[in-house]
Amino acid sequence: MKNKIRLFFLVIFLSFCFIIFLKGLDNSNIYTPRISEQKKLPIFQAKSFNSDIYIKSEKIFEKNSFYIVNIWASWCIPCRREHPLLMKLSKNKSVKLIGLNYKDNINNAKKFINELGNPYFQILIDKYGTLAVEFGAYGVPETFLINQDKIIVKKFVGPINQQIIDEIKLIIK
Amino acid sequence: MKIIKIILIIFLSLYFSQLKSDEKNNELENKILKNIRCLICQGQSVYDSESDFASSIKLVVNKKINDGIQEEQIYDFLKKKYGVWIVYEPELNKNTYILWFLPLLLFCVGGAIIYKKIKKI
Numbered sequence: 085m086k087n088k089i090r091l092f093f094l095v096i097f098l099s100f101c102f103i104i105f106l107k108g109l110d111n112s113n114i115y116t117p118r119i120s121e122q123k124k125l126p127i128f129q130a131k132s133f134n135s136d137i138y139i140k141s142e143k144i145f146e147k148n149s150f151y152i153v154n155i156w157a158s159w160c161i162p163c164r165r166e167h168p169l170l171m172k173l174s175k176n177k178s179v180k181l182i183g184l185n186y187k188d189n190i191n192n193a194k195k196f197i198n199e200l201g202n203p204y205f206q207i208l209i210d211k212y213g214t215l216a217v218e219f220g221a222y223g224v225p226e227t228f229l230i231n232q233d234k235i236i237v238k239k240f241v242g243p244i245n246q247q248i249i250d251e252i253k254l255i256i257k
Numbered sequence: 258m259k260i261i262k263i264i265l266i267i268f269l270s271l272y273f274s275q276l277k278s279d280e281k282n283n284e285l286e287n288k289i290l291k292n293i294r295c296l297i298c299q300g301q302s303v304y305d306s307e308s309d310f311a312s313s314i315k316l317v318v319n320k321k322i323n324d325g326i327q328e329e330q331i332y333d334f335l336k337k338k339y340g341v342w343i344v345y346e347p348e349l350n351k352n353t354y355i356l357w358f359l360p361l362l363l364f365c366v367g368g369a370i371i372y373k374k375i376k377k378i
Binding site for chain 1: 296297309310312313314316317337339
């Protein structure tokens with residue numbers, strides 16, 4: 085009888101371990117960023133793209149306006165792909181686009197803008213990628229939607245597409 | 258001559274204390290970087306990785322250490338930006354109780370069984 089009880093508990097325990105490991109197999113071990121988390125806009129200071137002036141974030145992001153922060157670089161191929169959509173979005177009066185030029189050569193970045201157009205209200209330089217860390221980004225392109233209360237309400241990893249544009253438009257309506 | 262010797266001693270002691278503090282900061286920086294996961298290169302720590310993401314994180318950590326920010330505060334900053342997954346060592350919370358306490362429980366149960374067996378003999 086005692087042995088049967090032991091065997092019963094052993095089977096229960098092994099089944100428990102088996103289920104835990106089996107469930108663990110389903111979990112991806114590749115990092116997937118959280119895109120729905122709402123975070124406060126970081127306070128920072130960055131060099132302007134068009135001049136040598138350093139601008140404080142408080143001066144860029146005013147209250148009662150939606151902002152889009154787009155991290156881009158001239159060497160980034162997907163950035164080139166999403167650029168026409170950003171150009172279209174820049175025509176929308178309810179939102180201001182801020183570009184964050186990530187680890188780029190300034191001359192190449194200027195060529196990129198001259199060639200494809202400038203959708204940005206303001207471009208900031210992030211030469212070493214440390215500003216992108218403040219936003220919680222880990223690559224290019226990445227886009228953040230900031231609401232009137234200076235809260236990052238949406239984060240889009242990778243190039244934006246028409247579906248994302250529609251989603252943004254719905255939020256800023 | 259005596260004054261020169263004194264100045265030299267003061268200068269050298271200041272110089273070496275600076276070196277020691279740099280060494281201490283480097284050790285702390287390496288320790289932190291080894292405990293941070295590179296989020297775009299699977300299975301590598303930021304310390305081991307040469308990716309763009311890792312190099313930016315290295316700069317941020319270095320700046321924070323030089324600003325005198327404590328190790329735990331640096332981890333908190335990164336967790337706030339990227340989530341708890343960025344740190345290799347999981348923190349103790351309701352989601353990780355089993356992870357932290359199950360080995361301890363198994364160890365105690367196993368120990369008790371062994372103790373009982375030995376006592377019988």
